[in-house]
Amino acid sequence: MPRFAANLSMMFNEWSFLDRFKAAADAGFDAVEYLFPYEHAPEDVARALSDNGLTQALFNCPPGDWGKGERGIAALADRQEEFRESIATALRYAEATGVKRLHFMSGLADPADPVAAARYRDAVAFAADRLGEKGIDLMLEPINGRDMPGYFLNDFGRAVALIEALGRPNVKLQFDIYHRQIMHGDVTMALRALLPVTGHIQIASVPSRNEPDGEELNYPFLFAELDRLGYAGFVGCEYRPRGGTVEGLGWFAPYRARRA
Ligand SMILES: O=C(O)[C@@H](O)C(=O)CO
Numbered sequence: 035m036p037r038f039a040a041n042l043s044m045m046f047n048e049w050s051f052l053d054r055f056k057a058a059a060d061a062g063f064d065a066v067e068y069l070f071p072y073e074h075a076p077e078d079v080a081r082a083l084s085d086n087g088l089t090q091a092l093f094n095c096p097p098g099d100w101g102k103g104e105r106g107i108a109a110l111a112d113r114q115e116e117f118r119e120s121i122a123t124a125l126r127y128a129e130a131t132g133v134k135r136l137h138f139m140s141g142l143a144d145p146a147d148p149v150a151a152a153r154y155r156d157a158v159a160f161a162a163d164r165l166g167e168k169g170i171d172l173m174l175e176p177i178n179g180r181d182m183p184g185y186f187l188n189d190f191g192r193a194v195a196l197i198e199a200l201g202r203p204n205v206k207l208q209f210d211i212y213h214r215q216i217m218h219g220d221v222t223m224a225l226r227a228l229l230p231v232t233g234h235i236q237i238a239s240v241p242s243r244n245e246p247d248g249e250e251l252n253y254p255f256l257f258a259e260l261d262r263l264g265y266a267g268f269v270g271c272e273y274r275p276r277g278g279t280v281e282g283l284g285w286f287a288p289y290r291a292r293r294a
Pocket residue numbers: 069094137139175177210213236272
């Protein structure tokens with residue numbers, strides 16, 4: 035059975051960030067993920083995890099100035115120093131939370147620009163080395179251009195080609211099924227082909243990005259397929275509930291972990 039991680043950036047928004055951990059545990063999750071923890075001290079995040087018996091599945095490195103529209107800085111010109119600092123910051127939170135995988139966003143840049151491509155590749159190699167020293171995997175996540183117009187890493191094939199070209203065992207694919215379906219479709223065959231390089235999976239219905247309980251994709255089939263493939267990682271529930279988060283957890287009932 036897949037091990038689900040509640041995404042606290044999208045789910046449980048009825049609670050303040052640090053209270054979402056308890057809400058997720060009460061709902062039956064034993065792992066959480068989110069975009070960014072950086073508005074909170076590392077020790078406060080660590081306490082929210084340990085108080086509620088939760089495992090930190092994943093979070094993102096700082097993305098540049100999110101409020102001004104930045105979506106990562108890895109492929110951007112003249113941001114190398116800030117990028118390196120962002121990795122150091124993320125590693126401080128990784129040490130506090132015990133997370134074993136981190137994702138950093140590529141940024142908004144033309145994928146055909148050779149300078150952006152070289153910067154991104156250098157950034158991945160640099161971060162892979164820093165994370166590898168701590169036993170942490172680096173996730174590369176292709177994101178669809180409808181949700182994030184102008185995003186550099188907007189193609190699964192390109193992400194996998196880079197992972198294979200770099201040949202570093204701790205650089206892996208973040209396979210967000212929602213993005214995959216919008217960008218390329220053929221989800222099941224892609225899971226079968228790419229599972230060896232996949233380090234994290236995320237889910238949502240398509241096209242609404244709500245609960246994974248209908249619309250274009252048959253999630254019960256895909257969850258069974260992950261079991262058939264022997265996927266042992268986390269499945270991040272990165273969806274926006276249609277209404278109340280708890281009220282929308284009907285899809286989760288058959289998979290809910292038994293909690294004391
Ligand atoms: O799919 C997404 O949007 C996220 O996983 C992410 O990291 C960037 O927004």
